Amino acid sequence: MALYKLLLPKMGESVSEATITKWIKQPGDLIEEDDTLLEIATDKVDSEVPSPVKGILKEQLYAADQVVQVGDVVALIEIEGETETAEASTQAAETAGDRPAPSDEAETAHLDIPGISQLSAYEPTVPSSSNEGEIRFYSPLVKNIARHEGLSQEELDRIQGTGAEGRVTKEDILSYVAKRSAKTADTVIPVSPSIPQKESAPSVTPTTHTVVSGHDEIIEMDRMRRLIADHMVKSVQISPHVCSFVEADVTNLVLWRNRVKDAYKKREGENITFTPLFIEAISKALKDFPLVNISIDGHNIIKKKNINIGMAAALPNGNLIVPVIKNADQLSLVGLSKAVNDLAQRSRANKLKPDDTQDGTFTFTNIGAFGNIMGTPIINQPQAAILAVGTITKKPAVIETEYGDMIGIRHMMYLSLSYDHRAIDGALGGTFLKRVADYLENWDSNREV
Numbered sequence: 001m002a003l004y005k006l007l008l009p010k011m012g013e014s015v016s017e018a019t020i021t022k023w024i025k026q027p028g029d030l031i032e033e034d035d036t037l038l039e040i041a042t043d044k045v046d047s048e049v050p051s052p053v054k055g056i057l058k059e060q061l062y063a064a065d066q067v068v069q070v071g072d073v074v075a076l077i078e079i080e081g082e083t084e085t086a087e088a089s090t091q092a093a094e095t096a097g098d099r100p101a102p103s104d105e106a107e108t109a110h111l112d113i114p115g116i117s118q119l120s121a122y123e124p125t126v127p128s129s130s131n132e133g134e135i136r137f138y139s140p141l142v143k144n145i146a147r148h149e150g151l152s153q154e155e156l157d158r159i160q161g162t163g164a165e166g167r168v169t170k171e172d173i174l175s176y177v178a179k180r181s182a183k184t185a186d187t188v189i190p191v192s193p194s195i196p197q198k199e200s201a202p203s204v205t206p207t208t209h210t211v212v213s214g215h216d217e218i219i220e221m222d223r224m225r226r227l228i229a230d231h232m233v234k235s236v237q238i239s240p241h242v243c244s245f246v247e248a249d250v251t252n253l254v255l256w257r258n259r260v261k262d263a264y265k266k267r268e269g270e271n272i273t274f275t276p277l278f279i280e281a282i283s284k285a286l287k288d289f290p291l292v293n294i295s296i297d298g299h300n301i302i303k304k305k306n307i308n309i310g311m312a313a314a315l316p317n318g319n320l321i322v323p324v325i326k327n328a329d330q331l332s333l334v335g336l337s338k339a340v341n342d343l344a345q346r347s348r349a350n351k352l353k354p355d356d357t358q359d360g361t362f363t364f365t366n367i368g369a370f371g372n373i374m375g376t377p378i379i380n381q382p383q384a385a386i387l388a389v390g391t392i393t394k395k396p397a398v399i400e401t402e403y404g405d406m407i408g409i410r411h412m413m414y415l416s417l418s419y420d421h422r423a424i425d426g427a428l429g430g431t432f433l434k435r436v437a438d439y440l441e442n443w444d445s446n447r448e449v
Contacts (some may be wrong), residue, residue, distance in 0.1 A: 003055050006075040008068045010057070011042065015354040017069050021223065025057045037075060041066075041223060042354045055079035065170070112170050118180055142168050149177050178218050202211070224319045235381045239420040243376045244430045248437035250392060252412040253277060260449055267336065272449070273367060275311060276336035281439035283307050283329040289432040293361050294423060295382040301423050304362050310360035310380060311340065313347040314369075320378060321347055323399055324360040333449050369390060374414040385419040387436065413440075 008018060018040040025037050036048045037057070058076040062068050074191050132421045138156065139148075151173075159176050165249070192344040221229065257272065264272045286307050307329040310322040323343035330354045331339065346352050363380040368391035377386045390413055397410040417433040 001078050001082065003058060004055060004077040006038070006049075006077055007075045008070050008072050008074050009049065010070050011047065011354040015042050015070065015358075018047075018097075018354075019065050019067050019223075020062055020064050020074070020444045021046065022064055024048075025051075025058060027059060029055055029057050031055055031077060033368070045352045045354045046224070046350055049074075049147075051077065051125045053077055053079050079362075080226055086329040097099065101269075122287050124137065127393070138168060142173050142217045145170070145173050145177070151177075158172045180184055183395055216416060222317075222319075223305065228320055231381065232378050235378050236382060239384075240422060241376075241377050241379065241418050242421045242424075242426065242429060243416055243418045244426065244431050244433050245374060246430075246437045248413050248415060248440050249397060249410050250413050250440050250443070253440055253443040254392060254411040256443055256445050256447065263300070264337075270338070270341050273340065274392075275332060275364075277443075278342045278366070278440070279309050279325065279328055279364060280333060281436050282309060282362065282387060284439050285401055285432055285435040286362060287329055289428065292385050292424060292432045293427060294384045295361070296303055296384060296420060296423050297382075304361040306359070306361065308359050310357075310363040311343065312363060312365035312380075313344055314404065315350075316348060320435060321352065321357065322360065322363060323347055323352055323356045324358065326359065350363070357447075362386070364389075368413065374416050376416060377418050379418055384423055385417060386419075387433070388416045390416075 011018065019042075020038055021041045022039040022041065023037070025031055025035065025230065031037065031051045031054060033052065034050045035055045037051050038049050040047050041048055056078040058078045060075050062072075062074050072406055117307070119254045131311075137408070142156075156168070156173075159172055160166075160171055161170050163169040163172070205436050228446055253274075286319055290300075290303055293304045295304065306327055307326050309328045310324045312320055312322050314320055317403050322347075323338045325336065326341070328336065328339075343352070343356065346356070360380065360383060362383055363386040364385065365375075365377050365388045367375045367377075367388050371391055373393070375388045375389040375390070377388045385448075392411050392413045394409050395412045396407055397412060401408050415433060415437055417429055419429040
């Protein structure tokens with residue numbers, strides 16, 4: 001028998017590491033070729049790592065929540081093979097064994113916990129003497145959570161650990177903190193009337209705590225929701241947001257799509273939605289106004305050469321992801337439609353690759369899909385603008401004709417643009433948004449696709 005070294009696969013040009021989120025197979029499990037061994041996550045995408053060989057999982061070299069570099073050995077699989085191969089793999093395993101034993105909290109470089117600073121990936125665990133006189137080790141993440149929550153060392157030592165050799169895991173301390181907060185909220189502290197309040201006394205801002213009753217449910221954010229939360233807060237803190245609105249008459253666009261959609265589906269085997277039509281108009285407008293297709297680095301404006309448009313997609317679990325259509329301005333309408341459908345399907349199936357969410361220069365979101373008429377989206381950093389379209393509704397509108405104005409039923413839609421006021425002023429942002437609307441309003445009803 002031989003040992004096969006399973007490496008963390010390359011996941012894209014700009015991705016150098018990933019976090020192990022879950023092990024599907026455990027040591028001793030029989031593995032068929034292409035069976036999923038573990039699930040990993042980059043900063044935006046969750047992926048599965050399949051086994052390229054058939055065998056028995058011998059050892060996991062990293063635990064859940066640890067960060068692994070691309071090309072590192074993550075597992076050893078026992079397979080049929082020569083003795084020499086087994087000895088070489090065993091030597092590699094022994095080299096890996098010289099490192100400290102992995103734990104589910106030892107790696108914290110990419111764990112996003114609100115209010116808790118990130119720690120070095122190689123910071124050693126911190127020992128502490130327990131009440132029984134034995135040395136008890138705590139990971140840097142656990143110690144940092146304890147400091148953040150104001151836990152004393154004695155209180156930390158009393159927490160029952162469920163990790164290896166009774167160690168306290170992240171889940172243990174978060175569960176303890178949640179229970180302690182619930183107990184504190186249910187305790188009413190009376191205010192003593194014997195101490196008079198002096199007007200000259202300095203005001204002190206009290207520390208706010210979330211009050212949790214016995215009927216409330218505490219839901220810990222999952223990894224993706226924490227990333228989204230941090231990303232949104234960071235964007236609002238970085239960029240002064242300005243939002244402009246226009247209303248567009250998209251009657252010609254709607255009638256054209258209704259006319260061609262059946263023939264298109266029969267020919268291409270898939271639907272043509274409004275999304276590629278919107279993205280085409282945005283791409284044209286970005287070519288007209290290249291200073292909207294930018295990012296900001298300090299006091300420098302970086303004008304992007306490529307037009308890579310991200311499309312915000314809602315996932316079944318309620319989270320949000322933004323896959324990117326690269327060089328959208330160079331694709332035909334059929335190419336845009338196929339790219340949109342492919343990314344949407346793989347987003348819902350959790351099959352996106354890390355490169356699918358990288359290098360976006362502008363973001364588009366369709367809030368009309370949820371029946372919303374308009375919205376003010378938050379800029380997707382490090383981009384400088386994001387455009388939202390609302391639902392298309394039939395409304396009475398004034399139609400200008402050569403015979404005079406008249407009232408008619410038209411398909412109307414609101415477009416909104418949020419942009420970074422550090423680099424994009426109202427004139428540029430408003431003119432760009434109007435240009436997008438113009439492209440949609442002036443849709444060629446006789447266009448072939």
